[in-house]
Amino acid sequence: MKHYFNPMSRGVTTDWMLKELDVPHEQIIIDFSTGENNSPEYRKINPMGKLPALVDGETVVTEVAAICAYLADKFPEKELAPEAGSTERATYYRYLFIAGNTVEPAFSLATFGIEHPQPSSAGWGDMSRVLATIETLTPNVGWALGKQFTAADVVFGGLLDFSMVFKLFEASPKVADYVERIRGRPAYRETHGAFINMGGSSE
Numbered sequence: 001m002k003h004y005f006n007p008m009s010r011g012v013t014t015d016w017m018l019k020e021l022d023v024p025h026e027q028i029i030i031d032f033s034t035g036e037n038n039s040p041e042y043r044k045i046n047p048m049g050k051l052p053a054l055v056d057g058e059t060v061v062t063e064v065a066a067i068c069a070y071l072a073d074k075f076p077e078k079e080l081a082p083e084a085g086s087t088e089r090a091t092y093y094r095y096l097f098i099a100g101n102t103v104e105p106a107f108s109l110a111t112f113g114i115e116h117p118q119p120s121s122a123g124w125g126d127m128s129r130v131l132a133t134i135e136t137l138t139p140n141v142g143w144a145l146g147k148q149f150t151a152a153d154v155v156f157g158g159l160l161d162f163s164m165v166f167k168l169f170e171a172s173p174k175v176a177d178y179v180e181r182i183r184g185r186p187a188y189r190e191t192h193g194a195f196i197n198m199g200g201s202s203e
Contacts, residue, residue, distance in 0.1 A: 001025040004045065004053040006032055007194055010064050011052030013158040017068045017151060019187035021078050064158075065096045068151040080151050088145050095137065095144050095152035099159045106130040107168040131169065134160065138175045149185075157182040161192075 003018060003025050005011035009032075018025055030036045030051055038049045046053045046062045054061040054070065061070045072081035082088035102124040109116065110127055119126040137144070137156070144152040161179045164171050171179065182188055 002028055002055040004028050004030055004042070004051055004055070006030050006037075006051050008032070009051040012191055012194070013064050013154060013162075014052040014054065014067045014071075016158065016187055016191040017071055017080075017154045019190050020080060020149075020154065020185075021071060021075050022187075023071075023075055023078075063100065065100055065155045068155050069096055072151040079148065080154075082145060082148070082150065092145060092150060092152045095156040098133070098137070099156045103130055103134065103156075103159055103163075107163055111168060134169075134175060135172055138172075138178050140174060143181075153182060 001024075003011070003014065005015055005027055006029060007015075015027070030042060036042060037051060042053075043049055045055060045060055048062065050062070052062070052064065052067060054067045056070075056074070061067050069081070072078070073084075082092050105122075106124040106127055107130075115126070116122040116124075119129075124130055138160075139146075143149045144156060157179060160171070160175060161182055163169055164176070164179055183192075
């Protein structure tokens with residue numbers, strides 16, 4: 001497997017996922033400063049010119065949640081996904097998809113002081129609904145699915161961590177505690193050096 005990555009991209013999340021799995025792969029760093037992500041060679045892999053991307057033989061996977069889900073299913077013995085067809089799997093999907101489909105778009109607009117003119121027509125609604133949903137989905141103890149840490153925590157928890165570091169929202173005590181649990185994981189600490197240096201994680 002080849003993981004196309006830059007430590008200052010969303011690829012930090014898939015790098016973390018790979019470290020949680022502890023599986024062999026080739027890490028290929030794409031240099032933003034030279035525009036390597038927009039090179040014809042890389043655009044053949046991901047026409048968006050975005051990171052991360054995972055190439056597994058003839059299979060190309062882009063988008064953070066898709067890569068994490070693919071990896072969790074490829075290595076079921078690592079138990080980073082609930083059993084297919086289980087009720088836990090449905091909850092797991094919710095966490096995977098809400099991060100990129102709902103939370104990130106709302107936060108991205110808010111960063112620029114933009115509010116959707118018709119919240120009822122936007123998939124993420126408005127910020128008050130997004131924050132209420134984050135609060136509801138954040139576990140009081142343990143992980144998104146209970147005792148089992150999964151790719152749902154990498155994707156959902158990883159986005160909350162990023163959003164706290166860059167002050168995209170003010171986390172409640174419950175959310176802050178959950179993110180602190182995430183920041184204590186060895187694989188997180190191995191892959192999030194830049195965040196730790198920014199004060200995003202305690203020593």
